[in-house]
Amino acid sequence: MAQHTDTPGSGHPIEAFLCTVLDELKGLADVPTWSMDATTTTRVVGLSARAAAGVAELEARTIRQAEVLDLPGQTQCRNVGRWVQQTTGVTRRTARTKTRLAEALADLEPTRTATARGEIHAEQAQAIANHVAVLDDEKVSAHDQARAETFLLEEARHGHDADDLVAMGHAIWERLDPEGADEREAKALEAQEERARRRTRLTMGDDGDGLTHGRFSIPTAAADAFTKHLHALAAPKHVRAEHGPGSYDWQRPSAERLGQAFVDWIETYDPAQLPKIGGLSATVIAIGDYDLLQGKLKAAQLETGTKISPTQYLRLACGAGIIPAWMNASGEVLALGRKHRFHTPAQRLAAIVEQRHCQHHSGCDVPGYLCHAHHDIPWAQGGGTDLRTTTLYCPYHHTRVHQPGHDPTRT
Structure with a gap:
């Protein structure tokens, strides 16, 4: 086994394990994958995902310890996310994701244990935590929150990914309160839509080279409608009608086709349909x-x-x-x-x-x-x-x- 030469050890078993993992990974850096058959390749991908989940849980637990020790305060970081970013070199977005997982797993022992064992992925754990947090906001009893967590964990273990778990709010209430599930789902959707409206954002910035880059967050229902509009403008029939035969190239990336459709949508939208600005149409x-x-x-x-x-x-x-x-x-x-x-x-x-x-x-x-x-x-x-x-x-x-x-x- 390779020796730990790069990381000074404290003797703590978690640190010793991670040092061993890193050293062993160095030994695998030049091992070819071409010699693996289909069955082995499939197993290795699955094992890698499980190992990543376990390491993510270890990292999350350690981030919580950093908060206990007030390491962000000692290094004059404004929050733990910034400390994670500074310590690991990841982006702010990734640091926030790691911090949220640390917060989520701190209060959900069954979910934390399942993540540590590689039984579920970190994003599945986050989805479960988000559901339980909503139940907590709704003053649901601790007993029913635990029931919901158990239900979602079983669904995750049986192959439901994070997106599936996100959509299982109604299924949870069918377990907890079968008679009132429909009413609760309706109220939950209204609350979700209100949160989405409050969190709707759009930012744009010119890069000085003829392109403006932007990010937006809009309610999913509006995004569905917008996506349908763009798909109509990006459809082969429409593109050929506008630009002539041969203009639709299936080899062009889908993101590029949708980007061009977005430009078409902006340039051809009738400003008469918009409210006036400064006494004029938004032309x-x-x-x-x-x-x-x-x-x-x-x-x-x-x-x-x-x-x-x-x-x-x-x-x-x-x-x-x-x-x-x-x-x-x-x-x-x-x-x-x-x-x-x-x-x-x-x-x-x-x-x-x-x-x-x-x-x-x-x-x-x-x-x-x-x-x-x-x-x-x-x-x-x-x-x-x-x-x-x-x-x-x-x-x-x-x-x-x-x-x-x-x-x-x-x-």
């Missing part, structure tokens, strides 16, 4: 020089300041949710891509294109679509609704402009 304005019509290669941009290629500009100009704006060399709006005369919405669009943001001299950068259109010559004093005498101000500065005695040279 994107693409701005380009008139020279683009003559075939000149020149960058265009969106009202937000994002630059786009002339090819992209001309493509967007044909979209239902995009308004093209043609500008002259002085930055004045020559025409808006709509078949109607200027009226209040069109004037607002033109003002947004020319001014982009709040025009207050303090340097306010509130976007134009969130601003008010201000009459430089007050309407009550005979001023007209004319684009050349219209200035965009954010609501705050618009209020200041209209205050009696306001000095336009001061904020």
Whole structure:
């Protein structure tokens, strides 16, 4: 057996075991797997999963000990998750997962023991703990919580994965309270949906290279509907109809097809179906020089300041949710891509294109679509609704402009 040479030992049996495991794994690093037949390969994958579960339980138990010893506080980490991240080098997300498992197993001895023995996976243990926690919130007796834990453990041992266990809330109540199971399920679903609404999030960030990355958390029912929309846009029939024969390539990754479908969904959604923002439909304005019509290669941009290629500009100009704006060399709006005369919405669009943001001299950068259109010559004093005498101000500065005695040279 290999000697422990890398890790100083304290003599504690858990540390000694882990050192032995690491040393033995080093000896297996160059052992080929090609010599394993199908039966052996299947067994090894299963054994690896069981071993991983046991090690995960050991790690979880040790993380709890770190809390008892206040190691996060001693190292000035703001919480145990950050301490785990710092100690192990895993991501914050993984550290949180490990910390949650440590908390979960601390109060569920049967589940902890089953995990330690490799009978269930760590994610199954977490699913069981989540169910028991909900029962605790509902003031279910400790006896019935133990019954629920026993039931879920047996289901996990019989091949139900973590996703199956997550969906077993109703099955639990059929065991604990057969007559009231349906009512409890309905109430539990209402509570779950309310939690989902409170936890709904969306974040996006531009990477500076033409891509915006985002993360979102939305209620599962809404995600089901959204997925169905994207699948319809990514379907072979639709793609071929939009882009011609041969445009659908089965070799392209599914994630890429869905990403393209998401872009199609955004660009073709009718803004008239959305609430107004700043008195206008939530329509994107693409701005380009008139020279683009003559075939000149020149960058265009969106009202937000994002630059786009002339090819992209001309493509967007044909979209239902995009308004093209043609500008002259002085930055004045020559025409808006709509078949109607200027009226209040069109004037607002033109003002947004020319001014982009709040025009207050303090340097306010509130976007134009969130601003008010201000009459430089007050309407009550005979001023007209004319684009050349219209200035965009954010609501705050618009209020200041209209205050009696306001000095336009001061904020």
